[in-house]
Amino acid sequence: MERPGASRQSTRARARRIARRTGFWFSVAVIVSPAILVFLWMLSLSLKNEIDNLAYPPVFIPDPPTLKNYVQVFTENAMGLYFWNSVVVSGCATLIALAVGVPAGYGIARLQAHRFTVLILIARMTPALSYLIPLFTVFQFLGLNNTLTALVITHLVITVPIVVYVMAGYFETLPKELEEAALIDGGSAWTLFRYVALPLARPGIVVGTILAFIFSWNNFVFGAVLAGRATRTLPAAVYNVLTFEQLAWGPLAAAAIVVTLPVLLLTVVIQKEIVAGLTAGGVKA
Amino acid sequence: MPPGSNNPVALGRNSAAVAAPRPPSAFFARRRRNYRRFIIPAVVVVGAVIVFPWMFTVWMSAFDWKIGSVAHFVGFDNYVGLATNQRFLESIGHTFYFTLLAVVLPLVLGTIAALIFHREFPMRGVLRAVFTMPMMATPVAVALVWTMMFHPQQGVLNYLLSLVGLPPSLWVYSPTLVIPSLVMVEIWHWTPLVMLIVLGGLAALPIEPYESARLDGATEWQLFRYITLPLIAPFLVVAAVIRTIDAVKAFDTIYVISQGGPGTASETINLYLYLQAFAFYNVGNASAVVVVFFAIILALALLLLHVRQRTRWVAM
Numbered sequence: 001m002e003r004p005g006a007s008r009q010s011t012r013a014r015a016r017r018i019a020r021r022t023g024f025w026f027s028v029a030v031i032v033s034p035a036i037l038v039f040l041w042m043l044s045l046s047l048k049n050e051i052d053n054l055a056y057p058p059v060f061i062p063d064p065p066t067l068k069n070y071v072q073v074f075t076e077n078a079m080g081l082y083f084w085n086s087v088v089v090s091g092c093a094t095l096i097a098l099a100v101g102v103p104a105g106y107g108i109a110r111l112q113a114h115r116f117t118v119l120i121l122i123a124r125m126t127p128a129l130s131y132l133i134p135l136f137t138v139f140q141f142l143g144l145n146n147t148l149t150a151l152v153i154t155h156l157v158i159t160v161p162i163v164v165y166v167m168a169g170y171f172e173t174l175p176k177e178l179e180e181a182a183l184i185d186g187g188s189a190w191t192l193f194r195y196v197a198l199p200l201a202r203p204g205i206v207v208g209t210i211l212a213f214i215f216s217w218n219n220f221v222f223g224a225v226l227a228g229r230a231t232r233t234l235p236a237a238v239y240n241v242l243t244f245e246q247l248a249w250g251p252l253a254a255a256a257i258v259v260t261l262p263v264l265l266l267t268v269v270i271q272k273e274i275v276a277g278l279t280a281g282g283v284k285a
Numbered sequence: 286m287p288p289g290s291n292n293p294v295a296l297g298r299n300s301a302a303v304a305a306p307r308p309p310s311a312f313f314a315r316r317r318r319n320y321r322r323f324i325i326p327a328v329v330v331v332g333a334v335i336v337f338p339w340m341f342t343v344w345m346s347a348f349d350w351k352i353g354s355v356a357h358f359v360g361f362d363n364y365v366g367l368a369t370n371q372r373f374l375e376s377i378g379h380t381f382y383f384t385l386l387a388v389v390l391p392l393v394l395g396t397i398a399a400l401i402f403h404r405e406f407p408m409r410g411v412l413r414a415v416f417t418m419p420m421m422a423t424p425v426a427v428a429l430v431w432t433m434m435f436h437p438q439q440g441v442l443n444y445l446l447s448l449v450g451l452p453p454s455l456w457v458y459s460p461t462l463v464i465p466s467l468v469m470v471e472i473w474h475w476t477p478l479v480m481l482i483v484l485g486g487l488a489a490l491p492i493e494p495y496e497s498a499r500l501d502g503a504t505e506w507q508l509f510r511y512i513t514l515p516l517i518a519p520f521l522v523v524a525a526v527i528r529t530i531d532a533v534k535a536f537d538t539i540y541v542i543s544q545g546g547p548g549t550a551s552e553t554i555n556l557y558l559y560l561q562a563f564a565f566y567n568v569g570n571a572s573a574v575v576v577v578f579f580a581i582i583l584a585l586a587l588l589l590l591h592v593r594q595r596t597r598w599v600a601m
Contacts, residue, residue, distance in 0.1 A: 024406070031398045032416050034473055039418065041441060042430045058441050100326040107323030116324065123335045125582050127534045127555055130575040131334065133562050134341035140352065156334045164327060189319035220425040220537045225563050235425040239541060249433055256426035267421040268414065 042260075045253035046070070053249040069254035077251070079258060081230070082237035088148055089223075089233055090216040093155035097163040097212050102205060105167025106193055109174075117168060120161045131157045132225055139226065146228030154222045159212040166211065170204025171197060214263050234259045346572035353566070363573035372549060373574070376557040377581070380533060383464050383553055384585075387471040387532035388525060394472065395479025395524065396517075400509075402480065403487040417477040424474065428541035431470045432457075435542070457543045460550035467551060470538050475531065479524045486520030487513070526589045533582050554578050 047062040073079045144150040179192045223236030238255045350356035434442050435456040443453040456466045494512050536555045545552035562571035
């Protein structure tokens with residue numbers, strides 16, 4: 001492959017290339033490993049018995065792995081109920097947000113109603129706790145505290161702005177010519193929306209739905225303040241029930257995995273769309 | 286955070302709107318009234334769950350009211366009380382310290398990560414997916430795992446320190462280390478978001494300046510410093526704005542890991558607010574905290590957006 005005369009030079013060049021490639025892969029490892037190691041440690045804690053979890057030096061590989069911790073959180077801590085609560089709250093809040101947010105996004109895009117988007121931008125900047133105090137007071141007055149209804153209403157604070165934002169951005173990218181053509185054929189504004197714009201907007205709706213669902217699912221403080229024992233959402237339950245009533249690491253890690261796994265699966269399944277959705281909005285500089 | 290607040294979509298949309306005002310066609314202008322109907326349901330919902338709480342908060346901040354007792358109108362007394370409240374003023378200091386670290390470090394690391402992921406290499410897609418996983422993970426769940434990792438006796442972090450010959454650390458149990466430790470979690474959680482935003486910026490870079498600079502003998506560092514960095518500056522500012530808003534509002538991680546402790550060493554404005562509202566049910570005082578808190582967030586965001594206008598002018 002190499003000419004004999006050039007061999008010394010090419011050896012040095014190859015050494016440099018190998019050194020550079022090693023350095024590159026080393027930096028990839030440094031950057032990626034914290035992300036994966038925390039999740040692996042979480043998995044390891046959840047699959048070990050309590051003696052191994054408290055051992056020092058730490059036991060890294062569960063031997064033998066046990067599902068005892070998972071069984072315990074579902075049988076002794078009603079994890080199933082909390083999981084269902086979370087599904088109901090995030091599901092309803094996302095559906096309502098879609099019902100009002102998709103048409104609103106369309107209206108905003110067609111009206112160029114940017115004052116409304118500025119309002120929603122400010123809403124996103126406001127700390128979540130600030131909504132909680134007034135809503136808590138009103139729910140107290142209405143007797144709605146400790147109900148799933150109160151939680152669904154509060155979660156609209158998260159889901160509606162996300163859906164409106166994503167949809168307004170998406171509808172703005174759709175060509176108006178199709179709708180103008182449909183109008184000449186005698187369609188009303190509603191027909192244009194329902195039969196022309198809406199089917200075209202399906203990718204935007206998928207991104208909006210999943211982002212809204214994830215952010216609602218991950219919310220902790222609304223559930224922690226507004227929910228009663230039976231109406232807690234998963235993040236609030238994991239914190240309240242498990243940290244106060246028992247200090248065992250295995251069940252805690254198992255519960256943490258139960259909370260996070262659905263979100264991670266959703267993220268992996270629609271990886272490209274989420275990245276596109278998050279970045280497309282972020283980079284229109 | 287929102288929760289989640291970390292939505293770059295928000296800022297992006299708005300900036301696009303400001304940057305490119307397109308006049309609506311006359312055709313659509315005639316039909317404005319029809320389109321307004323599409324917005325009405327959202328206006329009602331946003332009015333009820335977002336605008337109403339704002340107004341209620343401002344109104345309540347003028348009362349001395351604990352839940353279960355009678356409210357007294359006190360005017361600006363709550364604000365005057367905050368201005369002289371040592372604990373509240375310290376919480377502002379903690380918030381700024383936390384925010385500074387939790388913005389600058391993810392920005393630097395996220396840019397480095399973006400430069401790495403911008404190159405072609407085997408398994409890039411898979412590794413990028415793994416790298417971005419923390420961003421979507423439920424903050425409370427992750428915070429619980431970090432709590433166990435920070436444990437001074439049985440925690441895995443001190444074991445890792447001992448492997449490289451370093452003395453064990455108290456992590457979140459030390460008043461001086463608690464905020465940097467919490468920032469570590471924040472870095473782990475949100476560096477991927479910065480990486481994605483910067484990666485978007487890198488993807489849009491032109492090739493020509495690099496080719497001509499290489500012909501002139503520029504080094505890799507010069508290419509980065511004088512071509513890449515100015516061109517991605519607007520993206521860095523977008524990332525900085527999003528990161529700042531989220532870091533100022535950070536709650537879940539701090540609440541779960543340190544509860545603002547030890548003592549009040551990591552009590553940020555948001556933690557102080559939570560205690561006032563939901564431990565002491567001091568609604569009037571908590572409402573005043575919200576108003577001050579919001580003013581701080583708005584001021585920081587406007588400051589950064591001002592910087593953004595300037596960077597765009599310089600860089601583009």
